[in-house]
Amino acid sequence: MDVIIIETPQLGDRSYLIHDSEVALVIDPQRDTDRVEKTAAEAGVRITHIAETHIHNDYVTGGLAFANQLGAVYLVNAADPVAYKRTPISDGETIQIGGFLLKAVATPGHTHTHLSYIVTSESGEQAVFSGGSLLYGSVGRTDLVSADDTVALTHDQYGSVRRLVEEAAHEAALYPTHGFGSFCSSGPASGAGESTVGEQLSTNHALTDPDEEHFVHELIANLTAYPSYYAHMQPANTRGPGPADLSVPDSLEPAELSRRLEDGEWVVDLRNRVAYASNHLQGSVSFEYGDGSSFTTFLGWVLPWDKKLTLVGDRDDVQNAIRDLSRIGIDSPDAALGTDPRKLAADTAVVSYPRLGWEEMLTDRPENETILDVRRTDEYASAHIPGAVNIPLHELLTRMDEVPAGKLWIHCGSGYRSGVGASLLQRAGKDVVHIDAMFGEAEKAGVPLES
Known part of the structure; x- marks a missing residue:
């Protein structure tokens, strides 16, 4: 055997x-x-x-x-x-x-x-x-x-x-x-x-x-x-689920992708969060594909269920993402194939936001600007930055009215969830800074913590 x-x-x-x-x-x-x-x-x-x-x-x-x-x-x-x-x-x-x-x-x-x-x-x-x-x-x-x-x-x-x-x-x-x-x-x-x-x-x-x-x-x-x-x-x-359709659809025309963004549809950028922070289509959201280890769980957890998705990225990432999403019943997303936002959508602005580490947060953040912790509540209770506001990533869309005004410095445990959170908040019109760093390294960098 x-x-x-x-x-x-x-x-x-x-x-x-x-x-x-x-x-x-x-x-x-x-x-x-x-x-x-x-x-x-x-x-x-x-x-x-x-x-x-x-x-x-x-x-x-x-x-x-x-x-x-x-x-x-x-x-x-x-x-x-x-x-x-x-x-x-x-x-x-x-x-x-x-x-x-x-x-x-x-x-x-x-x-x-x-x-x-x-x-x-x-x-x-x-x-x-x-x-x-x-x-x-x-x-x-x-x-x-x-x-x-x-x-x-x-x-x-x-x-x-x-x-x-x-x-x-x-x-x-x-x-x-x-x-x-x-x-x-x-x-x-x-x-x-x-x-x-x-x-x-x-x-x-x-x-x-x-x-x-x-x-x-x-x-x-x-x-x-x-x-x-x-x-x-x-x-x-x-x-009784049917078989999965793992085929990659034809790439959307630039005008159609712009229309979807203008209409507020969910356009998911699969590139790594470093590339996304530096330039991305206004109205898109970041779910870095990478090895897919976090992608499926957090996309399925965060975005509204049964809404049409458009995946943006290179063919390999789109193909892998389609496979992964089929496992949780998200079928037949559309795609815009390519990694240069300026070529993918007509008449849609390309925007960015700062991406920093713990040291830069300590030196660059004014005291009156909010630190937003998007980890789960149990993670926050275990240890957190004094004064940080905790809204877990999976609750962010439904609690957007609780997000403080002003610039937001967003962190999580590794940088993945905070990258998603920063993109969602910017899409909602917020001024964001992505703290792309391991929470386990915060104290060593001089960030005070409490539990």
């Missing part, structure tokens, strides 16, 4: 292809299934089964469309009220897939109907696919279904991980879907790249805390904000 990991670092998730050199099972595929298809072809195996651990809250699944494309068996919990045909599977049920046996184990907590899968080869080797249940060092968060269900689901999570490790061999390799940067994880995730059931027994707080009430209280107390687009994922996955 061989397990191949298919990483989606942009969302902090993993999918898996398990095979016996002939047939394969796929668990929790992302929507861009061409990656999985390529992996199977390289391994020389045929995908016969696709399984979901749960109805996902952080991405649109590719499972249904992929199963239909391949004619594969699509395994989804019998208790999930989905609107499409699937092969139902329930707690304790086993299915033979080539040379290995799959067993479903009910592990409610991340969702009410969450399943984990124990896969056992003919030689007795085991692997556990735990989805959003048991993670490396932690567990999946329990507040995504409903605020009213969070306490009960947290109690369920505590019991579920215990049941899972009782059913599996201690030497079994553990393969969670979440926990690699996904907001679907909670608690002190270890950051490890691999683990076993036995290792988690001695290191995971969900298994080492003997007091269930303490575990429940601590986990809930430490839950932080999560992306607003999550609200749209579960309904989409319950309805």
